[in-house]
Amino acid sequence: MSGFFEKREIEPHEVLLDKLAKKKEEELGISQKKFETPLFKRVFQGFFYFSILLLFLLFLRTFQFQVIEGKELSILAFENRYIFHKIQAQRGVIYDRNLKQLVFNRPSFDLVCEKNNLPQEGYERKRVLNEVSQILKIKPESLEKIIREAAESENFTFPVFQNLDNLTLLILETRIGELPGFEISENSIREYKEGETFSHLIGYMGKIKTEELRGESEFYSIFDYVGRDGVENSYEKVLRKNPGKIKIERDAKGNIISKEIVSLPESGKSLVLYLDSDLQRKIKETLEKKVKEVGAKGAAAVALDPKTGGVLAQVSLPGFDNNIFSKGNQKEIQELLDPKNDSLFNRAIKGKYLTGSTIKPLIASAALEEKIISPEKKINAQGKISVQDQWNPEKIWEYKDWAVHGWTDMRKAIAQSVNVYFYTIGGGYGDQKGLGPTKIKEYLEKFGWNQKTGIDLPGEVEGFIPDPSWKKSYFERKEDQVWVDGDTYNLSIGQGFLQITPLEVAVSFVPIANGGKLLKPQVVQKIVDERKNTVKEFGPVILKESFIDPENLKVVREGMRQAVTGENSPKASATLLNSLPVSAAAKTGTAELGGDYYHNWITVFAPYDDPQIVLTIVIEKVKGVKVATLPIAKEVLEWYFSQLEKPK
Numbered sequence: 001m002s003g004f005f006e007k008r009e010i011e012p013h014e015v016l017l018d019k020l021a022k023k024k025e026e027e028l029g030i031s032q033k034k035f036e037t038p039l040f041k042r043v044f045q046g047f048f049y050f051s052i053l054l055l056f057l058l059f060l061r062t063f064q065f066q067v068i069e070g071k072e073l074s075i076l077a078f079e080n081r082y083i084f085h086k087i088q089a090q091r092g093v094i095y096d097r098n099l100k101q102l103v104f105n106r107p108s109f110d111l112v113c114e115k116n117n118l119p120q121e122g123y124e125r126k127r128v129l130n131e132v133s134q135i136l137k138i139k140p141e142s143l144e145k146i147i148r149e150a151a152e153s154e155n156f157t158f159p160v161f162q163n164l165d166n167l168t169l170l171i172l173e174t175r176i177g178e179l180p181g182f183e184i185s186e187n188s189i190r191e192y193k194e195g196e197t198f199s200h201l202i203g204y205m206g207k208i209k210t211e212e213l214r215g216e217s218e219f220y221s222i223f224d225y226v227g228r229d230g231v232e233n234s235y236e237k238v239l240r241k242n243p244g245k246i247k248i249e250r251d252a253k254g255n256i257i258s259k260e261i262v263s264l265p266e267s268g269k270s271l272v273l274y275l276d277s278d279l280q281r282k283i284k285e286t287l288e289k290k291v292k293e294v295g296a297k298g299a300a301a302v303a304l305d306p307k308t309g310g311v312l313a314q315v316s317l318p319g320f321d322n323n324i325f326s327k328g329n330q331k332e333i334q335e336l337l338d339p340k341n342d343s344l345f346n347r348a349i350k351g352k353y354l355t356g357s358t359i360k361p362l363i364a365s366a367a368l369e370e371k372i373i374s375p376e377k378k379i380n381a382q383g384k385i386s387v388q389d390q391w392n393p394e395k396i397w398e399y400k401d402w403a404v405h406g407w408t409d410m411r412k413a414i415a416q417s418v419n420v421y422f423y424t425i426g427g428g429y430g431d432q433k434g435l436g437p438t439k440i441k442e443y444l445e446k447f448g449w450n451q452k453t454g455i456d457l458p459g460e461v462e463g464f465i466p467d468p469s470w471k472k473s474y475f476e477r478k479e480d481q482v483w484v485d486g487d488t489y490n491l492s493i494g495q496g497f498l499q500i501t502p503l504e505v506a507v508s509f510v511p512i513a514n515g516g517k518l519l520k521p522q523v524v525q526k527i528v529d530e531r532k533n534t535v536k537e538f539g540p541v542i543l544k545e546s547f548i549d550p551e552n553l554k555v556v557r558e559g560m561r562q563a564v565t566g567e568n569s570p571k572a573s574a575t576l577l578n579s580l581p582v583s584a585a586a587k588t589g590t591a592e593l594g595g596d597y598y599h600n601w602i603t604v605f606a607p608y609d610d611p612q613i614v615l616t617i618v619i620e621k622v623k624g625v626k627v628a629t630l631p632i633a634k635e636v637l638e639w640y641f642s643q644l645e646k647p648k
Helices: 012-028 032-036 041-068 070-080 122-136 140-151 166-178 195-202 210-215 230-234 277-294 323-327 330-337 356-369 410-416 419-427 436-446 468-474 485-492 502-514 550-565 575-579 629-645
Strands: 082-087 103-114 157-161 182-192 205-207 225-227 244-250 256-263 270-273 298-304 311-317 379-381 384-388 396-400 406-408 517-519 524-528 534-537 542-545 585-594 597-606 613-623
Touching: 122 140, 122 157, 122 166, 140 157, 166 182, 182 195, 182 323, 195 230, 195 277, 195 311, 205 323, 225 230, 277 298, 277 311, 277 613, 277 629, 298 502, 323 330, 356 410, 356 419, 356 436, 356 502, 356 550, 356 585, 356 597, 379 419, 384 419, 384 485, 396 419, 396 485, 406 410, 410 419, 410 550, 419 485, 436 485, 502 517, 502 550, 502 597, 502 613, 550 575, 550 585, 575 629, 585 629, 597 629, 613 629
Parallel strands: none
Antiparallel strands: 082 244, 103 157, 103 182, 205 225, 244 256, 270 524, 298 311, 298 613, 379 406, 384 396, 517 542, 524 534, 585 597, 597 613
16 A cells, blocks of 8 residues: 555655755754744643642632632621521500500601622613602702712611601602612601600600611611610610521522521510600690790609609600601601700700809708807888998998888798898898808708709709809919909809709709709609519619708798798798698799890698608799799699699
């Protein structure tokens, strides 16, 4: 067979051609081997070495995952099999002393965005956001802003629109399947019965902040609200719910394999207040009417139980509707939060005022305790006292009274609010020694002034009592730094630089009413469970006692009683209360502000022999000298004691 393997002889011309080719190679430096080597061999060698390197790197990475980080990654992989969902529970509610429910939990529905499921860009994202914006009746830019701000946080799921109205909810439910990245979530919001009546006492709810959520994520989700004021805030840990957990197992494709309840939800505990809601309503209505009548801008009232320190009522005007925060109307919320709007300001525990003559029973108690005067000693009050200037003897200072009272003992001085008498026992005059500023401050602090009372509400402030050291450090000019007799006289009748809260005033009269015990004011009476069984009860807390001799307090009480009966006191200040269905004792006060404006005060306790209520009322910046608070006290107490007599 002829072919490739057939043996043949080499022809002479082939030898010649081979010789010529070899010579050409030598001349041009070209090797015949180069023509015979495949062109891809070097490329193949480079790819081979690269593959070896890549495999080595993959081995190192695998070693890292399997050996070095194997345990941690195994745990993460195991955990990724499961997701945990919270099972919602209910926040505790709030009752008044008679178990009238004041706060409710109402079902609510929110539109929620799941950031990871939302189309990230392009036509689909634009379509979804436009449709959602149209349903919610907001601008697409506003929706984008909400999502963008949430994208900067750590939250992958967040509320876009809360407390959906029925029509919007209905539309969303029919179209939610076409809106990837959005879902409807059931929630609950607070509903406050007669919100404006109890708002300062109960408080309101505000959206949880990221740092609050991070600190206690086991109790809260990004959808939750927390207490922002009142008992909603101070008892947040009692009221808050403890949601349950459900564990959902998934396969690698995300399909649900099983569900398991890890923990059952627990509702928050509820609160029973000392509050008498009917009394609160009556005080608010009566006070609002009088404030409008006299043209004042603000007022406050505090009613305490002198046996327990319980807060029977606490009113601050102007008030606000705490349901606004639950409804989520941003315009109304921003109006309330405007610094020019003081509706959120609780005057009862944060407002600081000159007290005027309201201070006099406390000054009388101090004078008796220090034995600088007997209650029977009479001082001739002729309408003023005159004091020589301590630097210029030719200059005479006059400190006036509101009337000429004649010979006056302590009981009459309290009943008729005699300035000259209290100038004298406060700062001294003639041969009568006075307490002086240091002793006055010492005793006022014993009665709880110049300090927080410790009430179980957030934001309480302490009052202020001036003294010589304060004046020296406060004023710049040396002549203004010196404490003079006039400063003591003014302090003795509740004028000058004094600043005290209505709550401090009410608390200070509790020991006068109950015979000597200064009690901590308390809003919450007890904590109860869902069945209203008592979990914890808050009894009376005595802050001080026996700091004034009971006999001395008896004299002061008699003076306050005389202010109501008018006995031996023709100019008694509170005889309007003598027609009450029970006996009462009272002290009025008119603090002069200048420009013919006054803070108008009254403090009453009743019944006189067995006090059940201490009521303090202040109307701020009343134009002209008017009897403003006295008729309010009369109307409120007439109603209150007539209600107590009615059969339940």
